[in-house]
Amino acid sequence: MASKAVLFDGTLCIGCRSCESACAEKWGLPYDEEIAAEERLSEHKLTTVVTRGERYARRLCMHCVEPTCASVCPVGAFRKTDLGPVIYEEWRCMGCRYCMLACPFHVPAYEWSKTLPKVRKCDMCNERQLAGKVTACTEACPTGATASGDRDAMLAEARKRLAENPAQYDGRIYGVGEVGGASVFMLSAVPLTQFGYRSDLPAEPLPVLTRRALAFVPDVVGVGGVLLGGIYWITHRREAVAAAEGKNRAPRRNHE
């Protein structure tokens, strides 16, 4: 099956929050007016609509092509599946929260109130995707602001909309050029920075940065080991030679 993606078009969104309640229902999370008004991702809100006057945007996991969370997790609890979703395997997680520190989109949330907490984030309805269905938020959206389907098709659709109505959009597809690309694309009439999105993310995937450092590990072990062994041999050889040359001349000790 082809890799899936979600396309959100802010110009079609009416701020009805059907996506939020569908998401809460899917995860079995509480949802009421108070939670609806929170407008931020948290342990009980895995997607949210963000309102700025008459304009709307959505926040949810971007399902990066090269996910930072999957790269930093010491126990490999995050995985990008062939189908597109970045999924989280709770049974591996020890709760170090490096994923939260590292995520460039500020997505993973933690169950701070629980004694045995886990990370919470959108999984692009992995189980529904496996069953060939669209995400719960897509199904619930009354205006088509949220759409989902094959990644290539979603990207083509986004490009088409930009080309057909250039005046209606701010001119970019968010999620294409950020940290190596994502599987969630955002279209908006105004820059998404107004909704808390960052426009200054590097184009290359973040895991490249740590991979570069980790590449030195074998060198440190190999070269370092030989070097230290060599130094040990030389420094102690000198002493042995001195001892052998003249037993009357004791090796230098610290009698100062």
Next chain:
Amino acid sequence: MNRGLPLPKFTYWRAVFLTVMALGAYAAYLRFLHGLGASTHLSDDFPWGLWIGFDVLCGVGLAAGGFTLAAAVHIFNIEKYKPIVRPAILTAFLGYLLVIVALLFDLGRPYRIWHPLIMWNPHSVMFEVGWCVTLYTTVLALEFSPVVLEKLRWRRALKVVHGALIPLVIAGVLLSTLHQSSLGSLYLIVPHKLHPLWYTPLLPILFFLSAVTVGLAMTIFESWHSSKAFGRQLEVPLLRGMARLLAVLESAYLVMRFLDLARRGALGPAFEPTPEAGFFWLEIAFMAVPALLLYFVRVRANPKALYWCAVLAIFGFITHRLNVSVTGMERASGVQYVPKWTEVMVTLAIVALGFALFRAAVQYLPIFERGGEEERPSEMLASAGATQAGS
């Protein structure tokens, strides 16, 4: 906290210690029964706080004296430092054990701390740190074991450990090099979050160099306290030598730090009226003052001045690591993180526990070499073992 050892006011410090431990125990109760939300000011915006920034990042660095001194004496064969290898290894061993204790507080599911050992992700810096810290703590336990074995007079076990000493020391140096630098690499992944005064591709190198430097400062610090507490002669010539090395390394570090800032064009923010700039200069001052002062023979010859220079260097180190983990991360997070009292109390209790354990170990185990008058057979065996390993 810095006078936990001296005897004169022992009852006073004992009271302080017990208070800290009692409050720490209550904080631990809150942490483990009510969760991280109830016991910390951490949040989705600020997931790493004092326990990672101080207890882990500083704790591991402050314990770096163990591998540097072990290397100096056993690999480089600089015998004059031999009297302070044991206290340095003791500090390192206790340090790493306490870092693990702190991690158990910080991890959401501490009972899964062993997961990285079987669930591998070699792309993760944290995975590498986890493995190195586990292995190095084992190495430290073995490097420290002769002290206990001597006390117990288990000569055969002692001989085995001495035979393995050099490979152990080499492994210890390699593992330390890897994870001391990797603690800096942890932050390579957040170029968009860490302030430009602290984010640099050189983070791993800066973390390694500062750890080696502070390891020397810690050795001076603990030698001074031990001499006060136990009425020992201070090893002034030794400490002088280390102080000189400290000055050189700290200077090299600062030169590298400023060259890097200049090369990245990040010096501008240092002169803007922001909290970040303030904390940056505090960090630099704490490091630069001892680095400069210790070039003067008069300062190095004066034990008290030497001691205070070491304390400043330690403060500089701690400020840098807290700047990386807290100050530099705040702006991008959009929140201001101030640790909750429970976080502070747990940290203080862990530090106090470290002092107490160090003190107890020095009191009951042959850590410091007694000056000649009571040479015990076990010590002779130890030195015999050392020469044997050296041949």
